Amino acid sequence: MSMYNFQHSAPEFMNEGRVSDKSYVHSFGAVLVELVCGKTPDDAVNFIANIATQFLWFRTICLNDRTIGSISVCSYAGGDKCRGKSGEIGYVLGSKYWGKGIATKAVKERVGVVFDEMRELERVEALVDVENVGSQRVLQKCGFVREGVLRKYLYIKGKSRDMVMFSVLSTDPRT
Numbered sequence: 311m312s313m314y315n316f317q318h319s320a321p322e323f324m325n326e327g328r329v330s331d332k333s334y335v336h337s338f339g340a341v342l343v344e345l346v347c348g349k350t351p352d353d354a355v356n357f358i359a360n361i362a363t364q365f366l367w368f369r370t371i372c373l374n375d376r377t378i379g380s381i382s383v384c385s386y387a388g389g390d391k392c393r394g395k396s397g398e399i400g401y402v403l404g405s406k407y408w409g410k411g412i413a414t415k416a417v418k419e420r421v422g423v424v425f426d427e428m429r430e431l432e433r434v435e436a437l438v439d440v441e442n443v444g445s446q447r448v449l450q451k452c453g454f455v456r457e458g459v460l461r462k463y464l465y466i467k468g469k470s471r472d473m474v475m476f477s478v479l480s481t482d483p484r485t
Contacts, residue, residue, distance in 0.1 A: 371416050
């Protein structure tokens, strides 16, 4: 498993010599379509160029040089200085790769890197649907602490959803 840095837009990334042709970006885009967008490859390329580059930190999860998911950290602080030292981690993985320890390995490896690269962060948190037991297990294995349930916190797919809040602090022992 390897990680590709997508802190730059796709064309700049291609110019760094790691990606030699646009077809790779389209194949990455096609995977993101399947994982995130559910639309067309052009929508996924647009996601890379216009959305993925807006994250504080974004990496793809690759297996045998094929993108199978992504992991990112974003901030919802905006101008709120009270939330400026927190980031929210999110990850997505193709369903055929679930249950193989890939998400656990990616989160475990990357949380330390995030704290090292973004020294201003004191807290990384994750929100998980109460029914997504697999993702809750991933976070617990990676040293995140379950803080509680936020009732009817998000509206997803036409339904109000309860979410479980997890966090890890920069001062917590690394697993």
